[in-house]
Amino acid sequence: MRAKVAKRYAKALFDAAIKANALEAVHQGYLQLAGVVRDSENLRYYLGEPRIPIERKRKTIQYIFDEFRKSVTEDQKAGLDLIADFIDLLLKKNRQSILLDVNDELDELYNRHHNRLPAYVTTAVPLSDEQATQLKARLEAATGKSIELIQNIDERIIGGVVVRIQDLLIDGSIQSAMRHMRQRLLSRVSH
Numbered sequence: 001m002r003a004k005v006a007k008r009y010a011k012a013l014f015d016a017a018i019k020a021n022a023l024e025a026v027h028q029g030y031l032q033l034a035g036v037v038r039d040s041e042n043l044r045y046y047l048g049e050p051r052i053p054i055e056r057k058r059k060t061i062q063y064i065f066d067e068f069r070k071s072v073t074e075d076q077k078a079g080l081d082l083i084a085d086f087i088d089l090l091l092k093k094n095r096q097s098i099l100l101d102v103n104d105e106l107d108e109l110y111n112r113h114h115n116r117l118p119a120y121v122t123t124a125v126p127l128s129d130e131q132a133t134q135l136k137a138r139l140e141a142a143t144g145k146s147i148e149l150i151q152n153i154d155e156r157i158i159g160g161v162v163v164r165i166q167d168l169l170i171d172g173s174i175q176s177a178m179r180h181m182r183q184r185l186l187s188r189v190s191h
């Protein structure tokens with residue numbers, strides 16, 4: 001249910017951003033806001049606490065946006081105004097709990113609009129620029145879309161690479177290969 005609601009709200013914000021010719025500014029601004037909220041457990045609690053009056057929450061959000069406005073261009077300010085109005089609507093409707101879910105949905109709409117897919121890449125050590133470029137080119141050739149590599153380091157995979165694009169998981173890690181080898185050996189021993 002919550003995901004459905006977040007999807008509807010994200011679509012409304014996305015459509016408003018397109019109509020206002022402020023999609024880039026809205027996307028970047030909302031990413032920034034979501035980052036602040038995601039990084040602050042106190043802020044998440046504050047926004048979700050029903051005993052705190054909406055007016056106080058609005059003032060807090062307004063303060064955050066005033067801080068954002070200090071470091072953005074005039075074009076980006078229009079996007080921030082749209083986001084501020086949107087957050088105000090979330091507060092009025094008592095939907096602030098979906099703020100981060102809306103970010104995920106908005107990001108998906110933005111990427112689809114730009115024919116771009118995020119590819120979550122996990123490696124044991126950072127990819128070199130050349131490796132990242134080659135992987136990106138291969139993924140773009142395979143998907144027919146522009147790929148945005150989002151890299152994560154996890155030493156537990158030992159080596160190789162794990163790629164997740166939407167619901168597709170490509171596990172080329174040494175950890176996975178060792179697990180499969182172990183399963184094959186165990187199945188041979190048990191037969």
